[in-house]
Amino acid sequence: MPAIFFGHGNPMNAVQRNQYTEAWAEIGRSIPKPKAVLCISAHWYLPQVAVTAMERPRTIHDFGGFPRELFEVEYSAPGSPELANRINGLLGGGVNVDTGRWGLDHGTWSVLCHVFPEADIPVVQLSINENKPAEWHYESAKNLAPLREEGVLIIGSGNLVHNLHAYAWGRHDVEPFDWAIRFEQKARELILSDNHEPLVHYESLGKDAVLSAPTPDHYLPLLYILALKRGGDAVTFPVEGFDGGSISMTTVQIG
Numbered sequence: 001m002p003a004i005f006f007g008h009g010n011p012m013n014a015v016q017r018n019q020y021t022e023a024w025a026e027i028g029r030s031i032p033k034p035k036a037v038l039c040i041s042a043h044w045y046l047p048q049v050a051v052t053a054m055e056r057p058r059t060i061h062d063f064g065g066f067p068r069e070l071f072e073v074e075y076s077a078p079g080s081p082e083l084a085n086r087i088n089g090l091l092g093g094g095v096n097v098d099t100g101r102w103g104l105d106h107g108t109w110s111v112l113c114h115v116f117p118e119a120d121i122p123v124v125q126l127s128i129n130e131n132k133p134a135e136w137h138y139e140s141a142k143n144l145a146p147l148r149e150e151g152v153l154i155i156g157s158g159n160l161v162h163n164l165h166a167y168a169w170g171r172h173d174v175e176p177f178d179w180a181i182r183f184e185q186k187a188r189e190l191i192l193s194d195n196h197e198p199l200v201h202y203e204s205l206g207k208d209a210v211l212s213a214p215t216p217d218h219y220l221p222l223l224y225i226l227a228l229k230r231g232g233d234a235v236t237f238p239v240e241g242f243d244g245g246s247i248s249m250t251t252v253q254i255g
Contacts, residue, residue, distance in 0.1 A: 001034055001148045002255035005156040005225040006111045008042075009243050011063050014073050014110035020249050021114045023239040027251070028115035035151035036083050036122040038144070041107030042158035042218040050096035050127040053084035057123065058103035075109035080122035083152065087126060090143045102127075107157040128220050137220050138200045141227035148255070154228060156221030160184055161212040161248035168244045176242035183212040184248050191252060192235055196226050212248075222252065229254045 004027065013021050043062055044050070057079045061071045081099075088095040104112075108125055128137065147154060161180045168174040183205070190199050200223060202209045213219040229235070239251035 001151060001153045002031055002253055003148060003154045003225045003228040004254070005158070005160075005222045005252040007159045007239065007247070007249040007251060008107055008111050008157045009159065009247050009249050011066060011070060011106045011110050014106065014113055015069050019241065020239055023251070024111055024114040025117070027238055027253070028117075031153070034121060034153035036080050036124065036153070037077075037112065037116070038083065038087065038124050038126060038147060038152055038154045039104075039108040039112075040126050040128060040154075040156045040221045040224045041105055042128070042162075042221055043105040043107040044102060044125055044127040045130050045217040046127055047129065047131045048096055048127065049091065049094070049129045050098050050102070051084045051087050052079055052102050052104075052125045053081045053097045053099050054079045054103070055081065057125075059109055060103045060105045062105045073109070073113065075104055075113050075119050077104070077112070077116075077119040077121060077123040080124050083122065083124045086147070087124065087144070090146065091140065092143070111155070111157055128217065130217075134200050134202065134216065134220060134223060138196070138223045138227045141224040144224075145228050145230075148228065154225070156223075156225045158218035158221035159248050160187055160219070160222060160250050160252075161242070161246060162218035163211055163214055163246040165214070166211070166246035168246075174245040176245050177211075179208040179211045180242060180246055180248065183208040184250060188237065188250075191226065194229070199223065199226065225252060225254055
C-alpha cells in the first residue's frame with residue numbers, strides 16, 4: 001500500500017465539493033482498496049501514545065462555530081481491535097489501547113468521507129505524543145512499515161503549513177504568504193531528494209519554518225509518512241494549493 005499525508009485544511013471540506021475534495025476522491029479511486037486504514041491525525045495530540053480499539057468508533061465533532069450540517073456528518077466506518085493490537089505490538093507494547101474514550105476526529109473523517117465515502121473500511125487512529133520530539137516520532141513511525149505489506153493504508157492528516165494566526169478568515173481567495181510558499185517549496189525539495197533530516201529538525205530551517213509550523217501538531221503527521229518511504233518508492237504531490245494564505249493543502253503520496 002502507499003502511505004499518504006493529507007493536508008486536511010478547513011473542516012468544512014467534509015461537506016463541500018472543491019478542487020481538494022475532488023482530488024481526495026480521485027486518490028481513493030486510484031489506489032488498491034486497503035484492508036484497513038491507520039490515521040495519525042493532528043487532532044489527537046496528547047501526552048501519551050494511544051490507539052483506538054473499539055468495534056464502532058464514534059464520529060467526533062471536535063470544533064465549534066461551524067454550520068449545523070457539519071455537526072450532522074457521521075462517518076460510520078468500523079474499527080479494528082485486531083489492528084490496534086498489532087500496532088501496539090509493532091511499537092513495542094505500552095500503548096494505551098483505547099476501547100471507548102476517543103473515536104474518529106475531523107482530521108480523519110473530513111478526508112476519508114471523500115476518499116472512501118462508503119465508510120466500509122476499518123479505521124484506527126494513532127495519537128501523537130506531545131511530550132516527544134520530532135525525531136522520536138520519525139523513528140517510531142518506521143516500526144509501522146510492515147503494515148504497508150499487510151494491506152493497511154497509513155495516512156497522516158495535518159498541514160505542511162498551518163498558521164491560524166495569519167489565516168484570512170472568510171476570504172479564501174487571498175494569495176499565500178511569501179514565507180509559506182518558501183517553506184513549502186523547501187520542504188518539497190527535501191522530500192524529493194530523500195533528505196529527511198532537515199525536515200525532522202524543521203526548526204533549523206529558519207523563520208519561514210517557525211511561521212509555517214508554529215506548533216508541531218499539524219506538522220508531525222507528515223514525518224510519520226516520510227519515515228515509511230523505502231528505496232524505489234515514488235513521491236508525488238497529488239493535491240496542491242493554499243487556503244486562506246497560510247494553510248497548505250498539499251498532499252504527499254509515498255508509493
